[in-house]
Amino acid sequence: MNTLLASYPDFPLPGILFRDLNPVFADAVAFRAIIDELAEKHRGQFDAVAGIEARGFLLAAGIGYAAQCAVLAVRKGGKLPGTVLTEEYDLEYGSARLELEVGQLPAGSRVLIVDDVLATGGTVAATARLVERAGYVTVGVGVVLELADLDGRSRVGAVPVHTIVAV
Numbered sequence: 001m002n003t004l005l006a007s008y009p010d011f012p013l014p015g016i017l018f019r020d021l022n023p024v025f026a027d028a029v030a031f032r033a034i035i036d037e038l039a040e041k042h043r044g045q046f047d048a049v050a051g052i053e054a055r056g057f058l059l060a061a062g063i064g065y066a067a068q069c070a071v072l073a074v075r076k077g078g079k080l081p082g083t084v085l086t087e088e089y090d091l092e093y094g095s096a097r098l099e100l101e102v103g104q105l106p107a108g109s110r111v112l113i114v115d116d117v118l119a120t121g122g123t124v125a126a127t128a129r130l131v132e133r134a135g136y137v138t139v140g141v142g143v144v145l146e147l148a149d150l151d152g153r154s155r156v157g158a159v160p161v162h163t164i165v166a167v
């Protein structure tokens, strides 16, 4: 997978080394292996998988199908209708807002959170807060690539984090 991973210095801002996983997702064997590993790691432990917009959606859809479980879309601010929960947080570059619709799952549902990259951990931590506020339980976090020097794991707390590759 390392050979498929593309890196772009100074994108989208100076000083950021952007990791592009689209070539990984575009490789059928790699994509399937990622979905299988993330689904298998927490097999039998989750009722739903929550994908974070936008690349997390690709993972959540595949895992939801493979594990035959529910799929939640955690969206960027202002895109969801009805009653939504909102969390503001800091990014490696800038700040952001994530939202989740309420009432999609029974209370106490076990949720696996997935995204492409774990950087500072703010995105996953905000998603975990949304999951808890919606009445569910975060049982794990699955990401494809962890930027280890940013120590995003420490922001996620006690929830187990599984990463396929750490750089």
Ligand code: AMP
Pocket: 016, 017, 018, 019, 020, 052, 053, 055, 090, 091, 092, 115, 116, 117, 118, 119, 120, 121, 122, 123, 124, 152
């Ligand atoms: P963070 O909240 O800092 O852990 O950032 C994680 C989110 O931002 C993920 O949804 C990533 O897609 C994106 N992201 C942050 N830093 C990078 C990076 N260096 N390369 C690619 N995506 C990144």
